[in-house]
Amino acid sequence: MKTLLKNGLIADGSGKPLYKADVLLSGNVIEKIAENVVAEDAEIVDCTGLVVAPGFIDAHSHNDFFYDYPDAEKFYRPFLRQGITTQITGNCGFSPFGIAADSKFKDKVGGGLFHAKNPGSFKEFVSSAEGNLFVNVVPLVGHGTTRISVSGYDPTPLSPSQIEEEMKLVDEAMENGAFGGSFGFMYEPGMYSKTDELLAFASRIQKYDGILTIHPRAESKVALGYPLISKPHIEIALDEIIDIMEKTKVRTEYSHLIFVGKSSWPSVEPMLKKLHDYNEKGFRIAYDCYAFTYGASVITIVLPPWYLALSKEDRKKPFNMFKLKVMTYLTKVLLGIDFCDFTVAYVSDEHKQYEGKTVSECAREEGLSDFDMYIKLVDLSNGQGRLYLDKYYNDQIINRLMTDDLSVFMTDAWVEEAGTQNGAAFQCFPYFLVRAKQNDIPLESVVRKMTGATAERFKIPQRGFLKEGYYADVTVFDYDNVKVDPKTPDFTPKGIKHVFVNGEAVVKDEVYSAKTAGKVILKK
Incomplete structure (x- = not known):
């Protein structure tokens, strides 16, 4: 099967200026890029006035957890429809592989955020996923998963022999093609790990020239x-990441660089300066970011551990409620956020009336204070609800990061089974394309951050660029007519005209077709 993309403007992923050419896809590879290509046996797609780019690469994803779900396709469809053909997975310490066959803790893989149906070794993951993927997957091994394999959620420091047991799981993944590993310092059990264990993991990733992504x-x-x-x-957390990098020399990716709350925004420039300073010293550290000002969070995000540990009866005692009210107020002030920044994503199937509204809006409708409404939502969800928390960035910060040399782009989002969706998914x-046009950011630069720069950073072979002989992952879009609707999270964007995954057309004239054309990409 051959496809000839005629008369498009080529953004090849290198950052070089756009140029006009034809692109011939043959099977799963790019056969030819030139003007006036003739291929009588090819299907011709008229790309006049359209931009032809490498398939977009999502630098931070968790979609390795859904490929074996019975309804797996729905978890990948919205990513393909926004032009994404490849996703870096296994981030934040979570991967569905990296666990021993005899581990007693397989049910804990995913850290409560995700559920792995068949956790096992890396080789088992590759065998199971092949032929069942809708996008290409670049796998990382999660430190949280390897630690779960050894000791579950036990906060006790690992012994030297336990660390060595953990490293054998890392070896199995890296020797069979994983691209690196990840830490999740905000999640169990990664938050419990001591320096010796963290340095051992980072050093083992470095041994294989892997990349280490870190949720600070x-x-x-x-x-x-x-x-x-x-x-x-937030700056102390960056210091911890840099200390690990300095001691192990591992290539490092700061995951989802965000600045939660207005009080954090003054840290943007000092942190960027530090990242650039270390690159000038010869270290390899960079970051990824997204296009929305908000992100997903648990509903208990501002509740202190002492309150969550109380019984339902003790939580309602006047002193405890007063103490909580004071502490919540101080937390909001210190962070620079308020309940008007909390959008309800999900409470329960019986309380859908709250979805898509801020806590403040819900409070006004029910005649409650913002605080009382928030506690009501926590109680109705049994502490298991979800929020979208605003003020991760403002528009100026997003533009600043988009034009910084060290950034690449990602979603850090997944399709939820119920409730309001995350717009990033x-x-x-x-x-990002809309923001680039609004702010006169060169298109070739933005496409590079979606494609070639990410491929180079993660050392993904033969992808991320439009080059002859490279795999035929291609996204074609109408730059002048790309449309999004940030106020409607599950809006299908307009202007993403054609998407090819390994030469298979999965979006054609903006019409999506479900095809398991993706591959597990292995590090050579």
């Missing part, structure tokens, strides 16, 4: 576990 311990000015009187906690990459 703090993403705001104030976070639990740090002294109140200190420099911003449906519109993130087209939203």
Whole structure:
């Protein structure tokens, strides 16, 4: 099967200026890029006035957990419809592989955020996923999963022999083609790991020339576990990442660089400066970001551990409620957020009336204070609800990161089974295109951050660029007519005209077709 993309404007992923040419796809590879290509046996797709780019690469995903679900296709459809053909998975310490066959803790894989139906070794994951993927997957092994394999959620420091047991799981993944590993310092059990274990994991990833992605311990000015009187906690968390990098020389990716709450925004420039300074020293550290100002969170995000540990009866005692009210107020002030920044994503199947509204809007409708409404929502969901928390960025910060040399783009989003969806799962990459046009950011630069720059950073072979002999992952879009609707999270973006995964047309004239054309990409 051959497809000839005629008369398009080529954004090849290198950052070079766009140029006009034809692109001939033959099977799963790009056969020819030139002007006036003739291929009488090819299906011709007229790309006049359209941009032809490499398939977009999502630098931070968790979609390795859904490929073996009975309804797996729905978890990948919105990513393909926004032009994404490849996703870096296994982030934040979570991967569905990296666990021993005899582990007693397989049910804990996913850290409560995700559920792995068949957790096992890396080789088992590759065998199971092949032929069942809708996108290409670039796998990382999650430190949280390897630690779960050894000791579950036990906070006790690992012994030297337990660390060595953990490293054997890392070896199995890296020797069979994983691209690196990940830490999740905000999640169990990664939050319990001591320095010796973290350095052992990072060193083992470095041994294989892998990349280490790190979800930091703090993403705001104030976070639990740090002294109140200190420099911003988000900057202390960056120091921890840099210390691991310096001691192990591992290639490092700061996952989803966000600045939660207005009080954190003054840390943007100092942190960017530090990242650039270390690159000038010869270290390899960079970051990824997304196009929305909000992100997903649990409904208990501002509740302290002492309150969550209380019984339902003790929570209602006047002193405890007063103490909580004071602490919640102080937390909001210190972070620079308020209940009007909390959008309800999900409470329960019986309480859908709250979905898509802020806590403040719900409070006004029910004649309650914002605080009382928030506690009501927590109780109705048994503490299991979800929120979208605003003020991760403002538009100026997003533009700043989009034009920074060290950024690449990602979604860090997944399709939810119920409730309000995360807009990043449906519109993130087209939203970057819209922002680029609004702010006169060169298109070739933005496409590079979606494609070639990510491929180079993660060392993904033969993808991320339009080059002859490379795999035929291609996204064609109408730059002048790309449309998103940030106020409607599950809006299908307009202007993403054609998408090819390994030469298979999965979007044609903006019409989606479900095809398991994806591959597990292995590090050579």
